[in-house]
Amino acid sequence: MRVQFMYLRLTADDRIVFGGESAPYFYGSAPSSGNYKPALEKLESSLLTTFPQLEGVRFTHGWGGTMGFTMDFMPSVGSLDGADNVFYAVGFNGEGVVMTQLAGMIVAQLVAGEESPLTRLPIVGRRMPWVGPEPLRYLGIKVTERILELAGSNPVR
Numbered sequence: 001m002r003v004q005f006m007y008l009r010l011t012a013d014d015r016i017v018f019g020g021e022s023a024p025y026f027y028g029s030a031p032s033s034g035n036y037k038p039a040l041e042k043l044e045s046s047l048l049t050t051f052p053q054l055e056g057v058r059f060t061h062g063w064g065g066t067m068g069f070t071m072d073f074m075p076s077v078g079s080l081d082g083a084d085n086v087f088y089a090v091g092f093n094g095e096g097v098v099m100t101q102l103a104g105m106i107v108a109q110l111v112a113g114e115e116s117p118l119t120r121l122p123i124v125g126r127r128m129p130w131v132g133p134e135p136l137r138y139l140g141i142k143v144t145e146r147i148l149e150l151a152g153s154n155p156v157r
Contacts, residue, residue: 003157004148006018006019006020006046006047006050007019007020008047014049015030015060016054018019018043018047020043020046023040023041024036025138025141025142026144027065027134027135027138028134028138034063034064034066035062035064036064037064039064040062040063040064042061043062043064044059046129048085053081067092067093067096068090068091068092068093068096069091069093069130070090070091070093071127071128071129071130071131072128072129073093074086074091074093074123074126074128075088075089075091075092075093075095075099075103075123076089076090076091076120076123076125076126076127076128077090077103077107077110077121077123077124077125078110078125078126079104079123079125087107087110087111089103089106089107090128091128105118106118106119106124110124
């Protein structure tokens with residue numbers, strides 16, 4: 001039932017870049033400023049829970065911005081309603097750095113009219129599940145967050 005994740009890596013100058021955890025959903029799908037303090041605090045706490053030896057480390061930068069998730073956690077790349085000049089790549093589900101590169105290659109091939117193993121991937125031209133209108137979408141997300149919280153996964157409030 002846990003949908004949260006964490007990633008980290010060491011930089012060339014021996015600092016740690018890390019990210020992950022859950023992100024809050026704001027009513028109406030409103031994007032956040034990227035500085036949502038509870039999300040940043042939760043991420044720092046999670047890192048220190050995972051690596052208690054880092055207690056006292058100084059955090060120099062933080063970002064807790066909006067991410068695009070689809071209901072089934074699958075991205076979609078294609079042309080808008082079959083148009084030959086309007087393309088999209090959406091729903092990278094927190095994997096934007098890697099997925100944008102793959103999506104860019106796919107879109108470039110679609111624009112060029114080329115067919116390849118990439119343009120035949122199941123994410124190309126797939127219809128994403130509709131999550132419904134507000135306020136039903138908001139209520140559904142809040143119920144799911146509560147279920148996850150009761151199951152031992154603590155979404156950001």
